[in-house]
Structure formats: structure tokens, C-alpha cells
Amino acid sequence: MKNRAVILRTQSIGKFFYEPIQFKVLDNVSFEAYEGEFLTLVGKSGCGKSTLLYCLSTMDTAYEGELFIEGQKVTGKKTDELAAIRSRAIGFVFQFHYLLPEFSCLKNVMIPALKLGKYSHQEVEERAYRKLDMLGLKDQALKPASKLSGGQQQRVSIARALINDPKIILCDEPTETSIAKTHRMYLTFLNNCARRWARPS
Amino acid sequence: MAILLVAAFGIYNILNMTISQKLDDIAILKATGFAGRDIIRIFVLEALIMGIIGTALGLILGAICIQILSGVYVGGPADYFPIYFDPSVFITSTVFGLLITIGAGYLPARRAARVDPVAIFRK
Ligand SMILES: Nc1ncnc2c1ncn2[C@@H]1O[C@H](COP(=O)(O)OP(=O)(O)O)[C@@H](O)[C@H]1O
Ligand SMILES: [Mg+2]
Numbered sequence: 440m441k442n443r444a445v446i447l448r449t450q451s452i453g454k455f456f457y458e459p460i461q462f463k464v465l466d467n468v469s470f471e472a473y474e475g476e477f478l479t480l481v482g483k484s485g486c487g488k489s490t491l492l493y494c495l496s497t498m499d500t501a502y503e504g505e506l507f508i509e510g511q512k513v514t515g516k517k518t519d520e521l522a523a524i525r526s527r528a529i530g531f532v533f534q535f536h537y538l539l540p541e542f543s544c545l546k547n548v549m550i551p552a553l554k555l556g557k558y559s560h561q562e563v564e565e566r567a568y569r570k571l572d573m574l575g576l577k578d579q580a581l582k583p584a585s586k587l588s589g590g591q592q593q594r595v596s597i598a599r600a601l602i603n604d605p606k607i608i609l610c611d612e613p614t615e616t617s618i619a620k621t622h623r624m625y626l627t628f629l630n631n632c633a634r635r636w637a638r639p640s
Numbered sequence: 641m642a643i644l645l646v647a648a649f650g651i652y653n654i655l656n657m658t659i660s661q662k663l664d665d666i667a668i669l670k671a672t673g674f675a676g677r678d679i680i681r682i683f684v685l686e687a688l689i690m691g692i693i694g695t696a697l698g699l700i701l702g703a704i705c706i707q708i709l710s711g712v713y714v715g716g717p718a719d720y721f722p723i724y725f726d727p728s729v730f731i732t733s734t735v736f737g738l739l740i741t742i743g744a745g746y747l748p749a750r751r752a753a754r755v756d757p758v759a760i761f762r763k
Contacts, residue, residue, distance in 0.1 A: 489761075498670070498671060498757050498758050499758045518676060519675040519677070522670065522673050522674060522676075523673065525671065525672065526673025526674075527673070531671055533671075534761075537667075539668060550672065
């Protein structure tokens, strides 16, 4: 593990919330994640897991300390640069599903790839189909996202997070809304993803 | 001109409402790598589509009115209602209509671009 590249590194990340009272949610968080590593963050409800993930995702920039992605310092970059980093390097699975409800599952998975613009429209569509197939959703591809069950929506959002083959996949309690059996299945799946493509989450 | 401003205000309001309803969607797009200017482009495009449809309808309606009115006999020295097709009027109103549309779209679009995804996801 140690000779692999460090893909995500934090240096003493700290974060305050000021409303309603000032308190420190994150205090001196430093860690390194290697390419292909599968890391799980455990802690009781309200301890700041989501807050840390938002910082790692580059969406939340109001923290102290420093964040490095693929060896590059991202702390202090402009919002447009951060968006480009998210597009290329980070896949995010939210605690709640958060798909675009009017769009088909296929479109939902395709949109981040169309934004990245690395592949043609047709290639993107093929890749999106493959990801959906991997998650057992090929037959649902053309349905609007809002017409799917919770668990299916969750899998669509995992497919979306994988579409640009990001080096980093961040999942915020990806199994919270699923029952125990599918819970195991997701974790196994994500773990396999990490091994196969050497991507940590 | 006044009608154009009213129409622009309509577009401005509709867009503001759409954006308020689509905060979740905007947050998702930003989370998956859309930059502020991509969001602006989406909503200005939406305004432009409304503007183009509106302008086209306006032009067609204007043409029909001219057609009807110019056939109205009013007597006196003019004989017919003094109105006729003037392409330059049509061109300037189209250009103005679209310019105002872009303006009316840009202001709400900028607000959309500033949406903080984290604040939306935490709710
Ligand atoms: N916008 C906010 N303003 C103030 N406090 C917040 C805000 N968001 C979260 N918190 C607080 O920060 C703590 C960590 O929240 P969170 O990261 O969501 O926890 P979890 O580990 O369950 O994901 C909680 O105590 C919560 O009340
Ligand atoms: Mg949480």
C-alpha cells in the first residue's frame, strides 16, 4: 500500500460553525488516502462526518488547514477551478439520492460526463449504459429518475459518481436509506470498485 | 417599449421562480462539476427560448394586426388606416426584444450561479 500514490491528503483541517453558537465541529483532522484504498469513517450521528466530506469534496471552502488532491493543493483555489477538479477527480454519493427527477436515469448518469467533455455524446451514452448495467439497472435506464424506488435511485447515483472514473469517490452514508441486505451488497460493490480501479472512497 | 419592459419583467419573475424551485437540481449540478458560468448559461438559455418564442409570437401578431388594420376604411383624406409593413420596425423590435431578454435572464441566472450546494444538501 505504501508505495502507491497519495491521492487525498488533509493537513490539520478544522472547521467552526458560528450559528447558533460557536463550536468547533472538526478539529485538526489530518490523514492520507492512497490510490485504491477503501476508507470508512465511523462516528456517532452529528459528530461531523458529513461536514468533513463536504470539505473533502471541495464544495465547502470555509475551513482551516489544507486539502491536497492528487498531490495538488486545492485549498484557496477559485470556485471555477474547484468545479473542474470535482468534474474530473471526484464522484460523490449523497446521503439522500439527489437525482434530477425529470431526467431519465441514463441522462442523470450522463450529465457529469457531458460536462467533463472527454468523450463524445455517443461514447458517454455507451459508458453510462455500462455503469447502469453493472448496477443491475439497464432495464430502468430510460425511466425518469423520480419513477424509481429508493434503492434503485441510490444505485443510479452510484453509477453517476462512477461515470468519469474519478480517482476519489466520496460516499455519505450511501447505505443509510437501504435495508441491511442491500447495505452489505453496496459496500461489497464499492469495495470491489476500489480494488478493480484502484480508487479509494 | 413599455410592453417590452413588462415582458422582460415577466421573464425575470418566471426565471426567479424556476430557480427557487430548482435549488436542489442546481446544487446537484454544481456538486458534479458544473461551474457558476455553466449554470448562468443554462438559465440565460431558458430566458432566451422564452424570449424567442415571445418575440416570434409578437411579430406574427403584429403582422396580422397590420394586415387587418390596413384594410380598415376610415374615410377622409387617408382612405385606409395609415399603417403598413416596415421591415426596419420589425428588425429593431426583434433585436431589442432579445437583448432585453438576455438582460432579464442574466440577473436571476447570476443568483442561481451563487447557490451554495452544501447549504442545500444540509437541509
Ligand atoms: N449549517 C450548520 N450550522 C451550524 N451547525 C451545523 C450546521 N450543519 C451541521 N451542524 C452541526 O455540526 C455537527 C456535525 O454535523 P454532520 O457533519 O452533519 O454530522 P454527521 O456525522 O451525522 O454527518 C452537528 O452537531 C450539527 O448540528
Ligand atoms: Mg451525515
